[in-house]
Amino acid sequence: MNNALDLAGIGIGPFNLSLAAVSEKNSALRAHFFDEKPLFQWHSEIIFPDSDMQTAFLKDLVTGVDPTSPYSYLNYLVQNGLFHSFMNTNRNVVTRKEFELYCRWVTQQMSEKLSFNCRIETLDYDGKLFTIGTKTKNFKAKNICVGTGISPKIPAFAETHIGKDFFHAKSEFLKNLDARNKRIVIIGGGQTGVEIFRNALKGKWGCAKSVTIISSRPNLEPLDESAFTNEYFSPNYADDFFTINTQLKIKIVDYQKLSSDGNTPSYLQSLYNDLYYSQNVEKSPVNFKILPFRRLESARKNNKYYELCLTNHFTQKKERLYADVVILCTGFENSVPKFINSIRHLIQFDENDSFRINKDFSIQWEGHSDNKIFAQNFSRYEHGIFEPQTSLMAWRSAVITNAVSQKQVYQIKNFVPNFLSYDCVK
Numbered sequence: 519m520n521n522a523l524d525l526a527g528i529g530i531g532p533f534n535l536s537l538a539a540v541s542e543k544n545s546a547l548r549a550h551f552f553d554e555k556p557l558f559q560w561h562s563e564i565i566f567p568d569s570d571m572q573t574a575f576l577k578d579l580v581t582g583v584d585p586t587s588p589y590s591y592l593n594y595l596v597q598n599g600l601f602h603s604f605m606n607t608n609r610n611v612v613t614r615k616e617f618e619l620y621c622r623w624v625t626q627q628m629s630e631k632l633s634f635n636c637r638i639e640t641l642d643y644d645g646k647l648f649t650i651g652t653k654t655k656n657f658k659a660k661n662i663c664v665g666t667g668i669s670p671k672i673p674a675f676a677e678t679h680i681g682k683d684f685f686h687a688k689s690e691f692l693k694n695l696d697a698r699n700k701r702i703v704i705i706g707g708g709q710t711g712v713e714i715f716r717n718a719l720k721g722k723w724g725c726a727k728s729v730t731i732i733s734s735r736p737n738l739e740p741l742d743e744s745a746f747t748n749e750y751f752s753p754n755y756a757d758d759f760f761t762i763n764t765q766l767k768i769k770i771v772d773y774q775k776l777s778s779d780g781n782t783p784s785y786l787q788s789l790y791n792d793l794y795y796s797q798n799v800e801k802s803p804v805n806f807k808i809l810p811f812r813r814l815e816s817a818r819k820n821n822k823y824y825e826l827c828l829t830n831h832f833t834q835k836k837e838r839l840y841a842d843v844v845i846l847c848t849g850f851e852n853s854v855p856k857f858i859n860s861i862r863h864l865i866q867f868d869e870n871d872s873f874r875i876n877k878d879f880s881i882q883w884e885g886h887s888d889n890k891i892f893a894q895n896f897s898r899y900e901h902g903i904f905e906p907q908t909s910l911m912a913w914r915s916a917v918i919t920n921a922v923s924q925k926q927v928y929q930i931k932n933f934v935p936n937f938l939s940y941d942c943v944k
């Protein structure tokens with residue numbers, strides 16, 4: 519890599535991997551992507567055998583904009599001799615483990631443009647080019663794309679307790695959990711919470727004394743994946759949404775939460791059936807509880823156990839709970855990576871200290887207009903609810919590819935109209 523790249527991608531999660539694959543259609547583009555991990559991994563700490571994608575497999579890294587790409591899920595199936603067997607599974611969504619394997623296979627097909635074991639720590643800008651650096655090497659690029667992903671969200675009061683008996687689900691502590699004869703309390707009733715609850719009841723980490731899940735929502739709320747709701751995850755809706763005012767965007771995205779953050783309905787059904795069997799047929803000794811409409815307010819360590827203080831929003835009373843192990847399934851957050859600090863003064867941030875992002879997913883900044891900083895997974899409140907999800911990642915990669923190439927490599931507007939019309943009736 520002697521000459522400057524046209525595009526350097528920082529992070530190789532699904533979003534930048536999609537960009538690497540989609541941008542290849544412009545063969546003149548010199549692109550390279552970097553990740554600190556030794557190989558592609560997709561939230562692997564919290565993948566279980568019963569963890570399914572919440573998105574159809576055809577919404578893979580590339581197919582939405584280029585079904586002829588060699589990096590499609592279908593090509594992964596064919597090249598690995600899986601096609602016929604896969605068809606017999608009748609699946610529309612695949613396991614998260616297999617999606618990870620598919621992405622890893624894609625990384626092997628394009629290994630010359632991906633570097634693993636490369637943590638980007640520094641970023642400089644000289645008015646013409648960016649220089650990104652690891653501890654040992656520097657790379658120059660005309661444009662960069664930040665795809666550094668999300669990190670665990672930990673409530674402030676919990677920070678002092680973090681350790682092997684009190685941890686966020688996305689951590690090494692989960693792998694090493696010994697639940698035998700312990701009171702396990704899971705905080706958070708989203709998909710990760712219910713998956714850990716179900717796996718703990720099945721004895722994945724040993725036979726627990728009790729397993730309790732606490733949710734601040736009034737129920738274990740289902741994902742809304744109905745047809746009209748799914749139009750939120752379409753380029754046409756993304757186009758219309760981008761034009762409305764910021765305050766309204768926030769309200770709408772919050773209202774749409776369950777189209778993205780709910781629990782897979784079929785998973786809830788299986789969990790319910792498991793509980794029925796365990797309690798009424800098997801008469802299992804494991805004691806379980808689902809406590810909705812509660813918020814964990816504080817935690818105190820008492821010798822070997824934790825005393826948890828909850829507010830019950832149904833009875834409006836305080837409650838106390840005792841736990842030997844507390845697993846936080848309290849979600850994820852974006853944070854602007856540290857390497858941005860050196861050019862922070864050139865960048866426009868919003869009131870939440872997040873990037874202000876243009877329609878083509880470049881951030882608003884005062885550098886030369888030939889040099890763009892793209893950002894993926896930072897724009898839920900600017901572009902819409904689809905942005906942190908995989909559904910439109912291929913399309914977003916096409917938008918970024920066009921912008922970096924400064925020409926139309928992909929058609930990004932050739933879609934029939936949605937059935938729901940938000941724009942003026944013409």
Ligand SMILES: Cc1cc2nc3c(=O)[nH]c(=O)nc-3n(C[C@H](O)[C@H](O)[C@H](O)COP(=O)(O)OP(=O)(O)OC[C@H]3O[C@@H](n4cnc5c(N)ncnc54)[C@H](O)[C@@H]3O)c2cc1C
Pocket residue numbers: 528529530531532533534552553554555559560561564570571572573636637638639665666667668710850855894895906907908909
């Ligand atoms: C458990 C879970 C399940 C999900 N399931 C679905 C689903 O079914 N459907 C769906 O649409 N969405 C799902 N999502 C949401 C979304 O698709 C994922 O969060 C997805 O991983 C986002 O991709 P990403 O590329 O932005 O980030 P990530 O996957 O988080 O990848 C970021 C990468 O950047 C690397 N990195 C970070 N900093 C640096 C640095 N300084 N230098 C080099 N590398 C760096 C990291 O090592 C990492 O590999 C899920 C999210 C979670 C947490």
